[in-house]
Amino acid sequence: VYDCIIIGAGPGGLQAAIYLGRYNRKVLLLDRSGGRTRHARRIENFLTHRAISGQEIIDRGMEQARSHNVLLENKRVDSLQKDVLFTVMTADSVYRSRYVIVSSGVYDNFPPIKNIFPFLGESYITCLDCDGYKTTDKRIVVIGDNLQSVNIALAMKQLFTRDITYIPYRFSLPDAAEEVLEDEGIQLITVEPVNIIGNEKMEAIELRSGEHVPCEAIMASFGTKLNDEFLSGLNLKKDSGDFKYVVNASCESSLRGLYIVGPLNTGQDQVVIAAGEGAIAAIDINKRLLEEKDAGEGE
Numbered sequence: 001v002y003d004c005i006i007i008g009a010g011p012g013g014l015q016a017a018i019y020l021g022r023y024n025r026k027v028l029l030l031d032r033s034g035g036r037t038r039h040a041r042r043i044e045n046f047l048t049h050r051a052i053s054g055q056e057i058i059d060r061g062m063e064q065a066r067s068h069n070v071l072l073e074n075k076r077v078d079s080l081q082k083d084v085l086f087t088v089m090t091a092d093s094v095y096r097s098r099y100v101i102v103s104s105g106v107y108d109n110f111p112p113i114k115n116i117f118p119f120l121g122e123s124y125i126t127c128l129d130c131d132g133y134k135t136t137d138k139r140i141v142v143i144g145d146n147l148q149s150v151n152i153a154l155a156m157k158q159l160f161t162r163d164i165t166y167i168p169y170r171f172s173l174p175d176a177a178e179e180v181l182e183d184e185g186i187q188l189i190t191v192e193p194v195n196i197i198g199n200e201k202m203e204a205i206e207l208r209s210g211e212h213v214p215c216e217a218i219m220a221s222f223g224t225k226l227n228d229e230f231l232s233g234l235n236l237k238k239d240s241g242d243f244k245y246v247v248n249a250s251c252e253s254s255l256r257g258l259y260i261v262g263p264l265n266t267g268q269d270q271v272v273i274a275a276g277e278g279a280i281a282a283i284d285i286n287k288r289l290l291e292e293k294d295a296g297e298g299e
């Protein structure tokens with residue numbers, strides 16, 4: 001029986017693993033590989049690093065966790081159940097633990113526009129807090145399939161650049177939103193984009209009409225989905241939109257002993273925040289393990 005099983009080796013899971021490993025707890029970290037942090041090619045807002053790739057954060061984090069005797073296994077978790085202990089199942093194994101930290105992250109929805117991936121994380125960006133700064137004084141296009149993308153265009157103008165074209169993707173814009181964009185001097189195009197033009201540098205976005213709209217960067221808002229299939233059946237409390245998990249100040253979910261960190265919960269989606277939440281969860285779990293030992297439980 002493990003003290004804690006951590007699901008997902010992104011910044012949230014790795015930071016938790018490092019803390020728990022340094023309490024000499026028995027920790028298993030299960031990770032199926034992939035993950036959103038690896039898409040972040042140049043992270044510039046992480047303390048002590050002017051720029052670091054997400055891949056490097058993960059590689060260093062794994063090495064650090066292993067150095068504290070955390071057992072890392074490359075496996076996908078298929079289901080999670082709880083009676084007295086937690087039971088975590090993969091395709092070929094069953095594990096038991098007193099606590100579980102879920103840090104399996106989210107993934108981006110991508111529109112069927114050609115040539116996105118060579119630019120992802122550099123000039124095709126999906127997060128204002130992460131990469132908005134990189135568009136300062138650039139010519140950009142904002143696209144999205146929801147009304148929230150209009151607010152993003154307005155925020156980008158206030159913070160980073162005046163040269164913005166906005167393209168609603170497969171949804172019709174209310175008149176009021178059109179008026180606000182016009183008042184703000186943001187150009188509106190309602191023809192669907194189909195392709196991104198450029199090799200190393202982004203040059204333009206191509207519309208279905210064949211027209212090219214010149215741009216140096218694209219800010220895209222198509223939302224995310226959660227990597228949480230293995231949580232179905234636990235009936236955990238979610239937010240009012242029935243999307244993200246509600247947790248308390250220690251990142252514990254509505255199920256006792258199950259912690260959820262990173263963008264799966266209702267907090268912000270940032271590397272440093274996922275890592276901070278991993279630390280909070282680990283400290284709390286360690287305290288509870290100490291209390292249980294004092295009370296004679298968990299023997």
Ligand SMILES: Cc1cc2nc3c(=O)[nH]c(=O)nc-3n(C[C@H](O)[C@H](O)[C@H](O)COP(=O)(O)OP(=O)(O)OC[C@H]3O[C@@H](n4cnc5c(N)ncnc54)[C@H](O)[C@@H]3O)c2cc1C
Pocket residue numbers: 007008009010011012013030031032033034035036037038039040041042043044045054075076077078103104105106108120121126127130131227230261262263264269270271272274
């Ligand atoms: C292009 C891009 C750029 C970004 N830039 C920045 C930036 O500059 N600064 C910043 O702070 N943030 C940035 N972010 C956001 C950042 O990537 C996230 O905040 C961060 O990844 C959250 O970490 P996490 O540990 O929750 O999840 P992740 O890094 O997504 O890790 C989750 C892990 O869980 C694993 N997993 C999922 N399901 C299972 C399962 N069933 N079983 C086992 N393992 C599983 C995955 O394989 C993955 O390894 C960026 C994101 C993107 C996409």
